[in-house]
Amino acid sequence: MKYISTRGKIAPIGFKDAVMMGLATDGGLILPESIPQLDRDTLAAWSKLPYPELAFNIISLFADDLPKQDLKELIDRSYASFDHADTTPLVKKDGVYILELFHGPTLAFKDVALQLLGNLFEYLLKERGEKMNILGATSGDTGSAAIAGVRGKENINIFILHPHLKTSPVQALQMTTVLDENVHNIAVKGTFDDCQEIVKSIFNDLPFKKEYALGAVNSINWARVLAQVVYYFYAWGRLPEQREVIFSVPTGNFGDIFAGYLAKRMGLPVAKLILATNENNILSRFVASGDYSLGTVVQTVSPSMDIQLASNLERYLYYLFDENPQRVQAAFLELQQTGKIVFSEQEVQRVQSEFLTCSVDESATLATIADFNAKTGYLLDPHTAVGVCGALKSVQEGAEVICLATAHPAKFGDAVEKAIGAPPPLPPQLAALQGLETRCQLMDADREQIKAFLRENAR
Numbered sequence: 529m530k531y532i533s534t535r536g537k538i539a540p541i542g543f544k545d546a547v548m549m550g551l552a553t554d555g556g557l558i559l560p561e562s563i564p565q566l567d568r569d570t571l572a573a574w575s576k577l578p579y580p581e582l583a584f585n586i587i588s589l590f591a592d593d594l595p596k597q598d599l600k601e602l603i604d605r606s607y608a609s610f611d612h613a614d615t616t617p618l619v620k621k622d623g624v625y626i627l628e629l630f631h632g633p634t635l636a637f638k639d640v641a642l643q644l645l646g647n648l649f650e651y652l653l654k655e656r657g658e659k660m661n662i663l664g665a666t667s668g669d670t671g672s673a674a675i676a677g678v679r680g681k682e683n684i685n686i687f688i689l690h691p692h693l694k695t696s697p698v699q700a701l702q703m704t705t706v707l708d709e710n711v712h713n714i715a716v717k718g719t720f721d722d723c724q725e726i727v728k729s730i731f732n733d734l735p736f737k738k739e740y741a742l743g744a745v746n747s748i749n750w751a752r753v754l755a756q757v758v759y760y761f762y763a764w765g766r767l768p769e770q771r772e773v774i775f776s777v778p779t780g781n782f783g784d785i786f787a788g789y790l791a792k793r794m795g796l797p798v799a800k801l802i803l804a805t806n807e808n809n810i811l812s813r814f815v816a817s818g819d820y821s822l823g824t825v826v827q828t829v830s831p832s833m834d835i836q837l838a839s840n841l842e843r844y845l846y847y848l849f850d851e852n853p854q855r856v857q858a859a860f861l862e863l864q865q866t867g868k869i870v871f872s873e874q875e876v877q878r879v880q881s882e883f884l885t886c887s888v889d890e891s892a893t894l895a896t897i898a899d900f901n902a903k904t905g906y907l908l909d910p911h912t913a914v915g916v917c918g919a920l921k922s923v924q925e926g927a928e929v930i931c932l933a934t935a936h937p938a939k940f941g942d943a944v945e946k947a948i949g950a951p952p953p954l955p956p957q958l959a960a961l962q963g964l965e966t967r968c969q970l971m972d973a974d975r976e977q978i979k980a981f982l983r984e985n986a987r
């Protein structure tokens with residue numbers, strides 16, 4: 529399997545190089561040259577496999593330059609850190625299927641991809657005799673999952689910037705109680721945007737980036753998308769009958785839902801994907817009417833989806849534009865110059881043949897948490913609630929709908945308390961963090977100060 533870029537300007541590369549490249553060197557995103565097809569018999573044969581075996585079967589279709597035994601070992605190790613025998617269990621509540629993706633070390637779905645990515649990085653760096661310094665900014669979930677993915681690993685250092693006192697207390701503890709030598713938390717006196725700006729400008733300093741072998745873990749890495757394809761197949765296999773389904777996906781950067789789109793393209797019988805957003809609804813507008821014009825980010829009770837520019841949308845646009853990299857380049861130039869992309873009527877129809885959408889505001893999100901809890905006794909986190917709210921219409925129409933549960937409710941206790949009047953019970957992993965020793969550098973939102981810290985601590 530070879531990989532290409534959505535912008536069409538890199539020579540085809542193998543899986544290992546695709547993982548190490550992250551963002552394509554021509555500024556595009558990496559995609560497989562062709563999408564493997566699974567026929568009905570294969571789907572049926574794989575439908576009852578345990579999660580790690582299914583993951584191995586699917587991922588090996590895309591990663592044929594890794595020895596099979598090594599890939600198997602990496603996958604087994606990645607999912608051994610999950611605390612449920614099914615890895616991503618499927619439960620049914622009030623006619624809705626919920627795919628619980630939050631049984632990893634940091635209780636959010638990002639663990640599914642970042643546990644594997646951490647192990648892949650360690651394996652590939654060792655093979656190449658190289659080192660890497662991961663640098664990233666987080667509003668909470670990505671940072672903790674990335675740290676959990678690489679803590680204690682050889683040849684990798686990780687530096688994560690978070691806005692001081694602006695993540696949830698639980699998220700801050702999940703990051704700062706990790707005392708491994710290779711983990712460096714930096715609390716920035718500023719906002720998440722300040723953190724992101726600093727990280728971006730450090731990555732733009734190419735000599736510095738090269739000298740310190742800076743790497744990224746954001747959701748543009750192909751391995752992250754690939755790891756997420758697996759649970760769509762897994763969830764479908766857990767249904768009592770293997771019928772056509774709808775998936776509802778709470779969406780921010782379009783990474784998770786793009787994995788669902790790939791699963792559909794590979795042959796999984798997916799009728800539609802519901803793209804559910806909070807008030808940051810540029811992607812909902814895109815699906816509903818083809819209006820893709822940038823707004824400003826607003827803060828919501830589902831902060832991991834407070835995004836305007838969804839980085840993974842480019843992957844979908846490549847297919848929407850019939851795999852034409854010139855059209856992708858033109859679209860992003862248009863976005864840069866005018867703040868929007870204009871789509872043809874035919875393109876909008878095509879989008880609508882694949883996606884349904886809804887934008888769910890704060891009161892509807894909180895009402896969904898409260899109603900669902902009253903009816904079923906099951907607590908949704910605010911991100912999952914956005915997806916469940918978006919799914920209810922399809923459920924009423926009799927469709928089989930699987931809602932992706934992207935975080936454990938206790939990670940977003942304030943929003944849950946606002947909805948039901950009491951905080952969610954803390955699971956033991958989170959309760960155990962209270963009072964632990966922490967390590968974190970408090971710094972000004974000053975790029976030079978942070979660069980100096982990197983110079984001192986990078987490998």
Ligand SMILES: *Cc1c(COP(=O)(O)O)cnc(C)c1O
Binds near residue numbers: 911
């Ligand atoms: C990151 C995140 C999302 C959004 O996922 P994307 O792949 O960015 O669309 C949704 N819910 C939670 C809890 C998240 O952490």
